[in-house]
Amino acid sequence: MSEETPDLKPDETLPSPLRCWYGTAVAGSMSFAAYLLTNKVIAGFASKPPTGNGLAIQIGITVRTLIMGLFTMATGVFGLIAVGLFILGVQSLLSGKQTTSPGDS
Numbered sequence: 001m002s003e004e005t006p007d008l009k010p011d012e013t014l015p016s017p018l019r020c021w022y023g024t025a026v027a028g029s030m031s032f033a034a035y036l037l038t039n040k041v042i043a044g045f046a047s048k049p050p051t052g053n054g055l056a057i058q059i060g061i062t063v064r065t066l067i068m069g070l071f072t073m074a075t076g077v078f079g080l081i082a083v084g085l086f087i088l089g090v091q092s093l094l095s096g097k098q099t100t101s102p103g104d105s
Helices: 017-047 054-095
Strands: none
Touching: 017 054
């Protein structure tokens, strides 16, 4: 039982700049949406401080920190993906080598 693996080509060409910049637009818009959501969540948490006994307050602070960290991480990841795709599009444009994927006509 052997699995088929795709042949890797050492001289594989870059995707087209248009495809890269389309991905940049998608990832950038997702990053911006995550940024807006992060601001809403942080403002909501700041307006309602945790109440209760000491243990409940500590647990509430921990959960809030985790939630804010996850939203911030999502914002950063999508932002870095957008930047990387933009740079890949510029590199593809400057290199002049393009390939078409199986879905392109």
